[in-house]
Amino acid sequence: MKQLFFLLLFPLLLWSQSDFEKAQLLFEQKKYASAKILFEKYLKQKPNDPKSMEYLGEVAGYQKQWDVSIDYFRKLKTTYPKNADYHYKFGGALGMKAKDVSKIKAFGMLDDIEKAFETAAVLDSKHINTRWALVMYYIELPGIVGGSETKAQKYAGQLLQLSKVDGYLAKGYIDVYFKRYKSAEDNLKKAHEIGRSKTTFEKLYDLYLNKLKAVEKARQLKSDFEA
Numbered sequence: 340m341k342q343l344f345f346l347l348l349f350p351l352l353l354w355s356q357s358d359f360e361k362a363q364l365l366f367e368q369k370k371y372a373s374a375k376i377l378f379e380k381y382l383k384q385k386p387n388d389p390k391s392m393e394y395l396g397e398v399a400g401y402q403k404q405w406d407v408s409i410d411y412f413r414k415l416k417t418t419y420p421k422n423a424d425y426h427y428k429f430g431g432a433l434g435m436k437a438k439d440v441s442k443i444k445a446f447g448m449l450d451d452i453e454k455a456f457e458t459a460a461v462l463d464s465k466h467i468n469t470r471w472a473l474v475m476y477y478i479e480l481p482g483i484v485g486g487s488e489t490k491a492q493k494y495a496g497q498l499l500q501l502s503k504v505d506g507y508l509a510k511g512y513i514d515v516y517f518k519r520y521k522s523a524e525d526n527l528k529k530a531h532e533i534g535r536s537k538t539t540f541e542k543l544y545d546l547y548l549n550k551l552k553a554v555e556k557a558r559q560l561k562s563d564f565e566a
Contacts (some may be wrong), residue, residue, distance in 0.1 A: 358377055358380060358381050359377070359378075359381045359390075359391070361377055362374045362377035362378045362381060362394065363394070365377065366378075366394055366397075366398065369401075371398045371401050371402060372402075374394070374398060375395065375398045375402075378391050378394050378395050378398070379395065382395070387418070389415060389418070389419065392411045392414065392415055393411070393412075393415060393424075393425075393428070395407075395411050396408045396411030396412045396415070396428060396432070397428070399411065399432075400428075400431070400432055400435065403435075403439075405432055405433075405435055405436035405439065406436070408428075408432040408435075409429065409432045409433060409436065412425055412428045412429035412432055413429055415428075415429075416429045416455070421462060422462070423458075423459040423460075423462035423463035423466050423469065424459070424463075424466075426455045426456070426458045426459040426462065427455070427456065427459040427466065427468060427469045427472065429455045430451075430452050430453075430454075430455030430456045430459065430472065431472065433448055433451055433452045433455065434452050434472075434476070436448070437449070437452065446484060449480070449484060449485060452476065453476065453485065456469055456472050456473050456476060457473070460473060460494070460497075465501055467498065467501055467502060467505055470494040470495075470497050470498045470501070470505075470509075471494075471498065471505065471509065473490070473491070473494040474491045474494045474495050474498070474509045474512065474513065475491075475512075477490040477491040477494070478491045478512070478513055478516050479516075488513065488517070491513055492510075492513065494509070495509035495510045495512075495513060503529075503530075503533050504530050504533050504534040504536075504539065507526045507527065507529040507530035507533070508526075508527070508530045508538070508539065508542060510522075510526040511523045511526035511527040511530060511542060511546075512542075514526060515546065515550065518550075520546065520550050520551055523546055523550075524543075524546060524547075524551070527539070527542050527543040527546055528543060530542070530543075531543050531560075535564075540560070540561075540564045543560060544557055544560055544561060547560060
């Protein structure tokens with residue numbers, strides 16, 4: 340009887356798995372509207388499936404449906420309070436919404452954003468994206484409402500321990516923000532010497548071209564990178 344039940348259930352299991360995998364493929368292809376339909380369909384079969392909710396939260400983010408994204412990640416971080424990613428993504432969705440609302444409403448969201456990122460950082464001492472988020476959060480926020488270069492430098496230092504490239508990029512980002520362009524050049528050059536990536540090239544190239552107006556340095560950097 341058990342074997343018969345399994346045989347009857349097996350096609351449904353295959354269909355469900357295939358449905359989820361199709362949704363993942365569509366997501367990777369950035370076909371978010373189509374992926375959303377399949378993820379929602381799968382979630383009806385497996386209510387509270389964390390992976391489906393995570394994908395749906397990210398889809399909502401790509402579609403700039405911040406409230407929907409916030410709801411998914413709030414549920415996930417509440418259900419799985421030890422998962423750093425869920426806290427990080429909840430904070431990210433809140434942060435993006437804060438940019439779209441009035442300054443008064445955004446001010447009321449700051450504590451929740453900071454708490455989400457700080458919680459993620461505590462839960463995962465190697466979570467690079469969270470530390471980047473905290474660097475940007477503390478630098479871009481005015482000091483009167485909690486901005487702090489000291490705190491930003493703290494997380495840039497942690498990034499340096501986890502990834503030399505990210506650490507130097509973060510320190511360069513802070514320097515550029517405060518128009519300390521010579522120090523920014525030193526940090527971004529170190530990042531590029533180690534990483535030799537499109538990202539490290541673009542950050543240093545932008546500094547030369549648009550901040551330092553060092554056209555010849557920008558030209559030489561581009562020539563060396565494309566060689």
